[in-house]
Each structure stands twice: as structure tokens, then as C-alpha cells.
Amino acid sequence: QKEVEQDPGPLSVPEGAIVSLNCTYSNSAFQYFMWYRQYSRKGPELLMYTYSSGNKEDGRFTAQVDKSSKYISLFIRDSQPSDSATYLCAMSLYSSASKIIFGSGTRLSIRP
Amino acid sequence: GAVVSQHPSRVICKSGTSVKIECRSLDFQATTMFWYRQFPKQSLMLMATSNEGSKATYEQGVEKDKFLINHASLTLSTLTVTSAHPEDSSFYICSANWDREQFFGPGTRLTVL
Numbered sequence: 001q002k003e004v005e006q007d008p009g010p011l012s013v014p015e016g017a018i019v020s021l022n023c024t025y026s027n028s029a030f031q032y033f034m035w036y037r038q039y040s041r042k043g044p045e046l047l048m049y050t051y052s053s054g055n056k057e058d059g060r061f062t063a064q065v066d067k068s069s070k071y072i073s074l075f076i077r078d079s080q081p082s083d084s085a086t087y088l089c090a091m092s093l094y095s096s097a098s099k100i101i102f103g104s105g106t107r108l109s110i111r112p
Numbered sequence: 113g114a115v116v117s118q119h120p121s122r123v124i125c126k127s128g129t130s131v132k133i134e135c136r137s138l139d140f141q142a143t144t145m146f147w148y149r150q151f152p153k154q155s156l157m158l159m160a161t162s163n164e165g166s167k168a169t170y171e172q173g174v175e176k177d178k179f180l181i182n183h184a185s186l187t188l189s190t191l192t193v194t195s196a197h198p199e200d201s202s203f204y205i206c207s208a209n210w211d212r213e214q215f216f217g218p219g220t221r222l223t224v225l
Contacts, residue, residue: 008153043116043205043216044156088155097144097209102155 003027006089006103014111019076023089023103026070030091030101033065035074038086038105047087048074049096079110115139116208118217125196126225133191133220135206141186142208147179150203150219162189196224 006023013019021035032051036044048063050056050072056063062075072091076083089103090096115138125131135145143164148156160170160181168181180192189208193200201224207214 004155006155041203041219041221043118043207043218045216046213049213095212097212097214099146099158099161100214102157104153104155 001026002104003101004089004091004103007106008104010107010109012109012111013079015079015081017079017110019074019079019083019108019110021074021076021087021089021106021108023072024070025072025091025101027091027093027101028067028070029093032092032094032096033063033072034090034092034096034100035061035063036088036090036102038088040086044088046096081110081112084109114210114213114215116206116215116217118204118206118220120220121218122221122223124223124225127197128195130192130194131196131222133193133204133206133222135189135191135208135217137187137208137210137215140208140210142210143186144209145183145189146207146209146214147181147189147191148205148207150205152203156205159191193222196222198224200224 035048038044053067060077064073086105088105119134145162147159150156160168162168162183164183170176183189205219207216
């Protein structure tokens, strides 16, 4: 069993839709949860960073962490074609500056 | 700020040759850098943690004699793939720590013929 499971997609939605991306994990010791966006042939860039359980909102993006279920989500409201990318969930025991375990990534396409 | 560069962006080499990939933090100093490998449609897998002035720490299953890492300064880490084979073809990405966050480079695509 992988430490972090993520549906690879691809996921295609119309512009303006709400997108829900999810990951599950097995190691209950993870404390830091991140979402990265990766465009084709580029390095990932940090979108959201959450410590422990709870919600965090940043503009059109909302990250949720449910440690009791070992389940994290990223919601994108009013999705735009420019949001088309691969979204990677990631988690760490100590911080985003230490060893990070990535999910396999979900390819998202927003149709104009 | 917090920009990480990699050179080259892509490289093609013959089987059996060695390839060096550079990772630089352009506007900050990084005592710790990480090297990842990403196969097509797969996730980033951590290969090793590179600390300035000391030996790298390799993840289980990564051959340290094949993937040589040198972190000689606070702004530069290098990954040398020795005696490369086609199965080493992959996307290699580095990251550098700054202000409790990892900043990723744009990646290097290695193709071994």
C-alpha cells in the first residue's frame, strides 16, 4: 500500500465549475499537508499548506484536512482554463522543509 | 525571491556515459537541498537529501555510487548520474529549503539512449 493515494485522473470540467481533488494516506504521524501545482515539464509550486486538521482558504482555493479519516481535499472554485495542470498532494512529518511524500498527482483540465 | 534553477533543462546521452545536473538557489542560501526523480505520470520520489558540507543521505533503494551528490556551497548542489542506462531516463527535480519551505527547480529531463 502506498503511503499516499491520489486518483490520477484525468479530470475534465467546464470553466466555472467547482473542482474537488482528494488524497488519502496511511501514516497517521503526518502533520503537514500540502498541495502543489505542476505544469507540464516544470517543477511543482506550492499552492496551499496546512498544519494538522482543519480548513484553510486562499482566494479560490480551499484545503481541508481530516486527520481522523486520513483524508485531505483541495477545492477550486470558479475554475479557470489557467488552472489546468497536475495537482499533487503532499505530506510531511515535520514541516514542508523536510522530507515530503507526494501523491501521484491528478491531471486536471478546465474546458473553456 | 526563492528561485531555484537547474541546468541543463534537458540532456540526451549515450548509455554508459555520466551526466551532471546542477541545482542552484539564485537569491538565497540553502543548507539543505533535495533531489527527486519523476517518471511519466508518476509522482516525485525523493532520492536523497543534500546538506552543504556533508555527505548526502540517500533514500532506501537509491544507489549512492550511481547517483553522486555534491553540495559544495550554499547555493549549488550537483547530481551526477554515473554510467547512465536507459532505465535512468527520467525527470530529475531538485528543491532547496528557505524559510521553512521547499522551493523546486524546473527539472531536468534526462534521456539515455
